[in-house]
Amino acid sequence: xxxxxxxxxxxxxxxxxxxxxxxxxxxxxxxxxxxxxxxxxxxxxxxxxxxxxxxxxxxxxxxxxxxxxxxxxxxxxxxxxxxxxxxxxxxxxxxxxxxxxxxxxxxxxxxxxxxxxxxxxxxxxxxxxxxxxxxxxxxxxxxxxxxxxxxxxxxxxxxxxxxxxxxxxxxxxxxxxxxxxxxxxxxxxxxxxxxxxxxxxxxxxxxxxxxxxxxxxxxxxxxxxxxxxxxxxxxxxxxxxxxxxxxxxxxxxxxxxxxxxxxxxxxxxxxxxxxxxxxxxxxxxxxxxxxxxxxxxxxxxxxxxxxxxxxxxxxxxxxxxxxxxxxxxxxxxxxxxxxxxxxxxxxxxxxxxxxxxxxxxxxxxxxxxxxxxxxxxxxxxxxxxxxxxxxxxxxxxxxxxxxxxxxxxxxxxxxxxxxxxxxxxxxxxxxxxxxxxxxxxxxxxxxxxxxxxxxxxxxxxxxxxxxxxxxxxxx
Amino acid sequence: xxxxxxxxxxxxxxxxxxxxxxxxxxxxxxxxxxxxxxxxxxxxxxxxxxxxxxxxxxxxxxxxxxxxxxxxxxxxxxxxxxxxxxxxxxxxxxxxxxxxxxxxxxxxxxxxxxxxxxxxxxxxxxxxxxxxxxxxxxx
Numbered sequence: 001x002x003x004x005x006x007x008x009x010x011x012x013x014x015x016x017x018x019x020x021x022x023x024x025x026x027x028x029x030x031x032x033x034x035x036x037x038x039x040x041x042x043x044x045x046x047x048x049x050x051x052x053x054x055x056x057x058x059x060x061x062x063x064x065x066x067x068x069x070x071x072x073x074x075x076x077x078x079x080x081x082x083x084x085x086x087x088x089x090x091x092x093x094x095x096x097x098x099x100x101x102x103x104x105x106x107x108x109x110x111x112x113x114x115x116x117x118x119x120x121x122x123x124x125x126x127x128x129x130x131x132x133x134x135x136x137x138x139x140x141x142x143x144x145x146x147x148x149x150x151x152x153x154x155x156x157x158x159x160x161x162x163x164x165x166x167x168x169x170x171x172x173x174x175x176x177x178x179x180x181x182x183x184x185x186x187x188x189x190x191x192x193x194x195x196x197x198x199x200x201x202x203x204x205x206x207x208x209x210x211x212x213x214x215x216x217x218x219x220x221x222x223x224x225x226x227x228x229x230x231x232x233x234x235x236x237x238x239x240x241x242x243x244x245x246x247x248x249x250x251x252x253x254x255x256x257x258x259x260x261x262x263x264x265x266x267x268x269x270x271x272x273x274x275x276x277x278x279x280x281x282x283x284x285x286x287x288x289x290x291x292x293x294x295x296x297x298x299x300x301x302x303x304x305x306x307x308x309x310x311x312x313x314x315x316x317x318x319x320x321x322x323x324x325x326x327x328x329x330x331x332x333x334x335x336x337x338x339x340x341x342x343x344x345x346x347x348x349x350x351x352x353x354x355x356x357x358x359x360x361x362x363x364x365x366x367x368x369x370x371x372x373x374x375x376x377x378x379x380x381x382x383x384x385x386x387x388x389x390x391x392x393x394x395x396x397x398x399x400x401x402x403x404x405x406x407x408x409x410x411x412x413x414x415x416x417x418x419x420x421x422x423x424x425x426x427x428x429x430x431x432x433x434x435x436x437x438x439x440x441x442x443x444x445x446x447x448x449x450x451x452x453x454x455x456x457x458x459x460x461x462x463x464x465x466x467x468x469x470x471x472x473x474x475x
Numbered sequence: 476x477x478x479x480x481x482x483x484x485x486x487x488x489x490x491x492x493x494x495x496x497x498x499x500x501x502x503x504x505x506x507x508x509x510x511x512x513x514x515x516x517x518x519x520x521x522x523x524x525x526x527x528x529x530x531x532x533x534x535x536x537x538x539x540x541x542x543x544x545x546x547x548x549x550x551x552x553x554x555x556x557x558x559x560x561x562x563x564x565x566x567x568x569x570x571x572x573x574x575x576x577x578x579x580x581x582x583x584x585x586x587x588x589x590x591x592x593x594x595x596x597x598x599x600x601x602x603x604x605x606x607x608x609x610x611x612x613x614x
Contacts, residue, residue, distance in 0.1 A: 030565035
């Protein structure tokens with residue numbers, strides 16, 4: 001791709017057809033700024049690419065143009081716009097070239113151009129220009145132009161993805177045919193396994209049934225036109241969600257947040273593909289999901305992708321609260337010697353939740369009112385993610401800032417030693433083995449969350465003498 | 476892509492889809508902004524245009540930070556369309572710039588936002604993490 005030589009509506013401005021600029025702009029999706037790909041119309045009568053509007057809706061549920069809410073699943077195809085776009089894109093190179101030449105001739109700058117008459121131009125230059133790969137962007141709706149040829153043409157390529165120009169594949173049986181025929185054909189499509197069946201066009205099918213069966217075993221089936229439903233992620237446990245992803249055939253690794261984002265993207269890709277008149281195969285969709293994975297998903301390398309809110313600034317948070325994390329880790333390591341695992345976990349959870357509001361006021365100055373509750377809620381998760389040592393669940397993909405970071409580990413070891421020494425030297429505080437050590441370090445400047453007396457009580461404490469309770473549990 | 480920008484805009488750097496620099500001028504004869512050019516820095520995330528870009532004024536020898544009650548002296552802009560709630564994916568660089576031009580040109584007060592000094596001193600957040608309260612409908 002040579003520099004930024006992308007077709008754009010402003011291409012018309014330097015030509016004698018500058019009024020085509022707004023025309024072309026009107027044929028482009030306002031979200032992606034490309035020509036409409038599978039245009040869909042919303043409840044509020046705005047039109048966008050299917051994938052664009054689905055992504056917008058899964059982000060905030062609003063129409064990008066008018067901000068009207070409640071758009072989910074109320075999209076309808078806008079066939080007319082799709083056809084206009086398709087025709088325009090086909091006519092564009094020739095028209096643009098003519099308009100450019102016209103302008104130059106009017107200017108009288110003949111130096112740059114060969115003297116060619118228009119027919120020559122159409123013969124060579126235009127055919128070269130039309131090789132731009134924009135064809136893939138155009139969603140051609142059923143045009144109704146040429147219904148006179150109902151004979152299905154078989155795709156003889158070994159690669160099932162290839163479809164002759166002007167042809168599309170039946171999403172079920174993979175047979176290539178003119179796009180106008182697809183809907184008629186679907187009513188009688190025999191499916192993948194039974195090519196004889198009810199098909200009224202059995203003469204073609206019989207002849208090539210071997211090819212179909214061969215293809216259907218070799219290729220992953222292309223999407224059937226059934227749209228996938230949304231899931232209520234908050235009702236699903238990690239494993240159930242993982243199973244869902246597995247049954248859809250998409251990657252299942254990563255923490256729940258990533259699973260949710262991946263599933264959402266897959267739904268968008270899949271459902272917009274269902275809208276398309278030229279549906280892609282599942283293999284192609286999986287490739288697109290892989291691109292997403294590398295740019296925005298789990299392979300994108302953003303730590304912010306791994307916490308609850310996708311635009312949360314994980315790095316910033318980690319640096320701002322590093323002391324705090326170190327402290328927590330040091331304490332957790334120290335505690336590890338004494339209490340049972342379950343005890344430790346519940347203790348940690350409780351403290352994580354209680355810490356959150358303590359940290360925030362330090363961060364936000366007067367002009368920045370405290371974050372909304374949603375943002376506050378994620379803090380315990382972040383802290384847990386930053387604490388691989390105490391995270392007893394073997395979650396694979398949490399950020400591990402301390403792994404291999406010798407400097408940070410050294411600091412933590414020092415703090416552990418420090419904490420150990422303190423508790424040893426002041427053994428008069430003896431029986432309080434659990435979590436109390438930080439309170440024995442008044443010299444440290446950091447206000448320690450554990451020092452709050454209310455936290456000495458374990459989470460499920462019955463209202464009795466806390467010291468005795470802790471002792472019996474830790475034995 | 477944006478070779479033909481609106482008047483008063485000039486694309487300075489747009490080599491990738493991560494960071495763009497755009498110079499903007501206010502064309503109307505507003506005495507506050509006459510003969511000055513301001514430089515805007517756009518930072519795009521992978522989610523653009525679903526997500527808003529980060530847009531701030533940057534200061535250098537020839538480009539000051541414009542005076543405006545919604546522009547902090549470190550260049551951070553308080554404008555609803557740049558916020559998560561106000562952004563819509565149909566905006567683009569040009570429309571954002573034009574909005575900023577109009578925001579500047581309609582201003583008559585040579586002042587900074589309330590608490591500017593404090594904010595500039597203590598803010599370490601990215602602009603998109605800041606929760607602005609949009610109270611002014613005059614912009």
